[in-house]
Amino acid sequence: MTRVTEIFSKISIHPLFxxxxxxxVLTGRFLEVIMLFTIVFVHEMGHAITxxxxxxxxxxxxxxxxxxxxxxxxxxxxPLKEELLxxxxxxxxxxxxMSLAYILxxxxxxxxxxxxxxxxxxxxxxxxNLLPIWPLDGGKLVxxxxxxxxxxxxxxxxxxxISIGIVxxxxxxxxxxxxxxxxxxxxxxxxxxxxxxxxxQRKFAHIRFLLERYYGRSREIKDLRxxxxxxxxxLVDVFAQFRRGCKHQIIIKRTxxxxxxFDENELLHAYxxxxxxxxxxxxxxx
Numbered sequence: 001m002t003r004v005t006e007i008f009s010k011i012s013i014h015p016l017f018x019x020x021x022x023x024x025v026l027t028g029r030f031l032e033v034i035m036l037f038t039i040v041f042v043h044e045m046g047h048a049i050t051x052x053x054x055x056x057x058x059x060x061x062x063x064x065x066x067x068x069x070x071x072x073x074x075x076x077x078x079p080l081k082e083e084l085l086x087x088x089x090x091x092x093x094x095x096x097x098m099s100l101a102y103i104l105x106x107x108x109x110x111x112x113x114x115x116x117x118x119x120x121x122x123x124x125x126x127x128x129n130l131l132p133i134w135p136l137d138g139g140k141l142v143x144x145x146x147x148x149x150x151x152x153x154x155x156x157x158x159x160x161x162i163s164i165g166i167v168x169x170x171x172x173x174x175x176x177x178x179x180x181x182x183x184x185x186x187x188x189x190x191x192x193x194x195x196x197x198x199x200x201q202r203k204f205a206h207i208r209f210l211l212e213r214y215y216g217r218s219r220e221i222k223d224l225r226x227x228x229x230x231x232x233x234x235l236v237d238v239f240a241q242f243r244r245g246c247k248h249q250i251i252i253k254r255t256x257x258x259x260x261x262f263d264e265n266e267l268l269h270a271y272x273x274x275x276x277x278x279x280x281x282x283x284x285x286x
Contacts, residue, residue, distance in 0.1 A: 007048045011061045016186055023182065031114070035121050037063075042097060043090045043125065044070060050089035054082045064190070069135050075205070075212040076152060080144060080245045087140050094126040128187075133170070134163040135194055147244045153206045155244070160199055167191055210239055214268035226251050231282035235271055238281070252281050260285060 017040075021033050044061050047070040051058055057073035070090075098119055105115035130138040142162055146155035171188060178184050198205075223246035229238050231252055242248060248264040262285060270276045270284050 007045070007052055007058065007061070010048070010058050011044070011063065013063045016190055017063050019186065032117065032121070035118055036125075039094070039097065039118075039121055039125055040064065042093045043129070046089040046091075046093040047086055050086045054078070054086070056082075056086070075208040076147075076244050077209065077212045080147065083144055084141075087137050087144065090137055091126055091129060094122045098122050131166060131170075132162055133166050133191055134160060134198055136191075139163050151241050151243050152209050153202075153240050153242075156202055156205060160195065160202065164195055164199075167195060206239070209244075210242065210268060211272065213242070214265065214272055223247070224249060228253060229281055231280065233281050235267060235277065235279060235281070235284065238267060239271070252285065 017037075020036070025033060040063050044063060048058060048061050051070065051072060056078065059071040059073045060069075062069045062071070070086075072086075101110070101115055101118045101122075104110045105112070110118075129136045130141075132138045132142045134140075134143075139159065143155060143159040146158050149155070150158065167188075170191075174181065174184055174188060225243065225246045226249045227238065227241050228251045229241075231254065238250065242264070250262040250264060250267060252260040252262070254260065266285075270279075276284055
């Protein structure tokens with residue numbers, strides 16, 4: 001199976017997309033449905049092709065009415081610059097699509113109404129996907145930005161808290177301005193459910209992040225960042241300080257003049273292989 005064929009095999013369509021398609025057909029908006037599908041498909045292929053270029057493991061590409069979700073099996077352990085490129089490669093597709101539409105309109109291949117409609121849907125999907133809402137591209141960019149300053153677990157939690165705040169504003173706006181907009185309420189319902197699942201599984205997401213660091217393929221890490229801990233610190237407390245995009249050296253301070261140094265893999269080995277999940281640094285490495 002070629003790499004391109006493998007990408008197409010990962011594509012699935014969320015039931016909400018079919019619901020929006022059905023509403024569009026019943027209301028006589030078949031052209032809009034075709035446009036919507038095309039825009040969303042190209043958007044997600046932008047993510048997928050860039051991820052495939054960096055040899056990311058693509059788990060699933062799911063098409064949604066307002067964009068899509070590309071799930072990867074990297075769990076936050078690829079270089080942050082790579083992840084930035086993968087995230088923005090989706091929104092960037094709208095720029096060339098809108099430019100192409102303008103050229104086709106300018107040379108007379110499409111009429112004014114078709115051009116306006118295509119431009120409207122492109123802008124709508126682009127702007128919505130850039131909102132700082134999880135799991136949209138904007139929400140992932142917030143998580144990426146938080147990861148530059150905070151450890152993985154804190155960055156993930158803060159990103160979700162910001163996202164939840166924006167969702168609350170979205171709900172209030174919908175109630176005031178578009179109280180009877182069915183498609184918008186479908187989108188709101190999806191993001192609420194997505195937040196519920198992500199918040200509920202936030203500890204599991206941290207474990208997957210650690211598992212990938214331990215069992216995943218070797219990564220070229222240029223940033224070595226030490227973590228200074230005490231002998232009384234538990235292993236899970238040390239893991240809570242692990243960051244994305246760097247490798248950690250663990251330093252246990254016994255006295256002002258005496259300290260022990262360990263590689264992060266030694267801690268991960270003790271946790272995942274030796275199953276010493278509740279011990280302190282003194283109990284495990286003393």
